[in-house]
Amino acid sequence: MSWSITTISRIRKLFDVGCASVALALACSASAQEISVPRSVAAGSDTKISSTGSGAATFYLVGPGVAQKKDVSLGEDVRVAGAELRFAGKYVAIMCSETCNSSEFFVTASQPASLAFLAHPSRVPARQPDAVSGVALLFDKFDNLVLTPTSIDFQVKGASETLLSRAVSTHDGEAWFRTSSGKTAGPVRLTAAVGDLSAQRALQQVASEPCNLRITAQQTAKGLEVETEPVRDCAGNPVSDGTVVTFTGSNPEGKISIDAPIKGGVARAHMNVREPVVISAACGVAMGNELRIDQKR
Amino acid sequence: MKPITGDRRGVVDQRGCRSRKSPVRSLAGILRVSALIVLLSLAAASAAGPDVAVQLDVSKAGPRKIEPQTEGRILADYRLAWADIAQVLSANDPSPLGGLFVGSAKQWLDESIASQRQSGVTTRYSNQSHKLQAVFYAPEGDLIELHDVAEYDTQMLAGGKVIHEDHGVHRYVVLMTPGADRWVIRELMEVAQF
Numbered sequence: 001m002s003w004s005i006t007t008i009s010r011i012r013k014l015f016d017v018g019c020a021s022v023a024l025a026l027a028c029s030a031s032a033q034e035i036s037v038p039r040s041v042a043a044g045s046d047t048k049i050s051s052t053g054s055g056a057a058t059f060y061l062v063g064p065g066v067a068q069k070k071d072v073s074l075g076e077d078v079r080v081a082g083a084e085l086r087f088a089g090k091y092v093a094i095m096c097s098e099t100c101n102s103s104e105f106f107v108t109a110s111q112p113a114s115l116a117f118l119a120h121p122s123r124v125p126a127r128q129p130d131a132v133s134g135v136a137l138l139f140d141k142f143d144n145l146v147l148t149p150t151s152i153d154f155q156v157k158g159a160s161e162t163l164l165s166r167a168v169s170t171h172d173g174e175a176w177f178r179t180s181s182g183k184t185a186g187p188v189r190l191t192a193a194v195g196d197l198s199a200q201r202a203l204q205q206v207a208s209e210p211c212n213l214r215i216t217a218q219q220t221a222k223g224l225e226v227e228t229e230p231v232r233d234c235a236g237n238p239v240s241d242g243t244v245v246t247f248t249g250s251n252p253e254g255k256i257s258i259d260a261p262i263k264g265g266v267a268r269a270h271m272n273v274r275e276p277v278v279i280s281a282a283c284g285v286a287m288g289n290e291l292r293i294d295q296k297r
Numbered sequence: 298m299k300p301i302t303g304d305r306r307g308v309v310d311q312r313g314c315r316s317r318k319s320p321v322r323s324l325a326g327i328l329r330v331s332a333l334i335v336l337l338s339l340a341a342a343s344a345a346g347p348d349v350a351v352q353l354d355v356s357k358a359g360p361r362k363i364e365p366q367t368e369g370r371i372l373a374d375y376r377l378a379w380a381d382i383a384q385v386l387s388a389n390d391p392s393p394l395g396g397l398f399v400g401s402a403k404q405w406l407d408e409s410i411a412s413q414r415q416s417g418v419t420t421r422y423s424n425q426s427h428k429l430q431a432v433f434y435a436p437e438g439d440l441i442e443l444h445d446v447a448e449y450d451t452q453m454l455a456g457g458k459v460i461h462e463d464h465g466v467h468r469y470v471v472l473m474t475p476g477a478d479r480w481v482i483r484e485l486m487e488v489a490q491f
Contacts, residue, residue, distance in 0.1 A: 040489075060460060062418060062453055064487075065408035069416035069455065087405040089487040092461055094453070100460045106489045120437040133436035137472075143401040145470060145484050171433075172444075172470060172491075178360065178436055 033057065033074050037093050037105040043142050044082040044110055049093050049103075051075060056097065063091030063107070088144035109144035115152075117192045117199035124181045124188075125208035126235055132156060132163070132203065133178040136192040138170055145173035153193045158205060159186040181205055185237035207237035213288035215247070215281045223272040224249075224293065226279055230265040238265045243283060251277040349383070349425045351376040353443075358431035361438055371441065371473060374480040375429060379447075382406065383422040389414040396476070400483040418455050424464075425449040429471075438475070444491050445469040 033053035041047045051057070053074035061068040061080060064087035072078050074097060085091065085107045094102040116137040124131045134154060138146040152175045156164040163182050168175040175192075182188065182205060190201045211234035217226045226247050231239040245267035248257045251274055260269040262283075271279065281288035353372045355363040363371075378397040385391055391410050398406055413419060426448045433442040446468055453461040468491060472484035 058455075060416070060418065060453075060455065062413075062420065062461070065405035065412065067409060067413040067416045067418040067420075069418065087401070087408075087486075089405075090467070090489075092453070092463075094461050096455075096460055102461045106487075108488075118435065118437070118439060120439075135435045135440060137440075143404070143484075145472065145486060147470065147488065172442055174433055174440075174442060176360070176433075176436065 033095050033097060033101055035093055035095050035101055035103040037103045039105060041085055041105065041107050042110040043088050043107050043140055043144050044086055046082045047080050047085065048077040049080060050077045051095050053097070058096045060094040060096070061091060062094065063087070064089040066091075086142040088140075088142075109140040109146040109148075110142070111140060112138045112146050112150060112194055112197060113141035114139045114143075115192055115194060115197045115199045117190075117201055119190045119201035119203065121203065123204045123206055126181055126183055126185055126205055126233060126237055127208055128181045130178050131181045132188070132190070133176065134190055134192065134201070135174060135176040136170075136199070137174050138194065139173075146170070147173050150194055153191075155191045155193075156188060157191075158182040158184055158188045160184055163188065183235045183237075207233040207239045208235075209233060210239050210243070210283045210286040213245070213281055213283055213286045215279065215288045215291060217279055217291050217293060219293070223270055224277070224279070225268065226271055226281075226291075227268040228262075228266055228281060228283075228288065231262055231267065231283060232265075239283070241265070245281055245283040247271065247279060247281050249273045249277050249279045251275070349376050349379045349427065351379070351427045351429060353429040353431065355431045355434075358434040358441070360436050361434045363431060363434050363441075367438070371431075371443075371480050372429075375427070375443075375445075375471070375473070375482070378482050378485075379422075379425055379427065383425070385410055386413065386420040386422070389419060397479065397481055398485075399474075399476075399481045402482045402485045416455070418453060418460075421450075421452040421454070423450045423452070441473050441480070443471040443473065445471055 033051045036050045038047050051074050055074050057072050057074045059070050059072040059078050061084060066084045068084055088107050088109045090104055090106055092102050092104050094100055117134060119134040136152050138150055140146055150170045151167045152170060153167050154164060154177045156179055161182050164177060164179040166177060168177060185205050185207050188203045188205050192199050210231045213231060214229045215226055217224050228245055233239060239262060241262050243262045244259050245262060246257055246259050247269045248255060249271050253274060256273055258269040258271060260267040276294040279291040351372055353368060355368050374397060381394050381397060384393045386409060389410050391407060428446045430444045431441055432444055446466060448466050451463045452459055468488050470486045470488055471482060473480045473482055
């Protein structure tokens, strides 16, 4: 059997390349060390990182809140305390002897331990569509946002009615709702709950715009005493004290306006005007009845 | 035409203006000014912090719509925040932190700086490119949640020796809330996937 020179040359080349590869692999295995890390760890949990090889090495753990360095022996497990893994995120485990090798793993949030609940507004007029909203965020005991979908029960209760009762699943750690305000003025309690965790907020539901403003007037020795009937919104809730009612008196000499705050549900004003006079009142968008007062009558 | 005359201190041109520079000196002067401009530019770039590219997509944000002014503010503050992270973790000095981090995000950053200082580790971030997507904007505008797909080079050094190098894509879940004059980061959490 005879081989051509070209064939022999090719075989020699292959042999050379093969030898080089084997030598490189041997050299690499001599200096490199494999690191095995957990795929994922819950925040605050102890874990261990293992390596292959033998001899002394320096171990580094770098991640959110930590850059640990310690001398270790290759081939022995490195124990990482849960206190080093409190913050969720990516951690890099690095093992350095002659060369450095690294491996990465993720720390995820542990069990929900606190609930942040943002509710708005603090005062809301009655019967307003989509006027009340709340956002709940779920955190573990290290303040990591819990990204695992979790059902949060929202409840919004007034004195005599339940405005909302709904379970909403968190998405990226947050869940939210929006609802209309109720009919009755008074305190409203908002609750967000997950298992044993709950957070409560309160808001005050107040009367909305006045409705059917009516006024009466009485002649006294000092002039005209004008007052409203109890001012209420369209649902019958008394309008808050301090809301201003504007009384206007018009006669041939001109016009006079007096602002009077509601006190005890009623607004009063004293008008020193000559008769005949037409008196009207306004509060917000509501206009009251007109009174015509004429001495000749 | 009046002849151009010269003296030891330079030449007088046809308009009567005195110039002290010979052509060679002018060239040297230009080079000096150019060098100064380059140095000043480098100093300004260094003062502004590392180069951080940030894009923000607000098309999927809800339930509240993000106003263009808010969008611009969030973009600027997030960019500054990452420039701060790169700066403090490469120098292990918390002083450049400009109040852009609060709560959990500030806590881990402070602890990282202290821990890195103790172990002699520094981390360098370079060639940062962030693609932010707003995924939730609270009904009252008091909270925004973002997803950041970031691409950057990381280099970790211990005692001046590189112990880890990486170029890759990183995913972050971010919570920001409005502060007095800026949007601050409350949560900055790297995740394996969204």
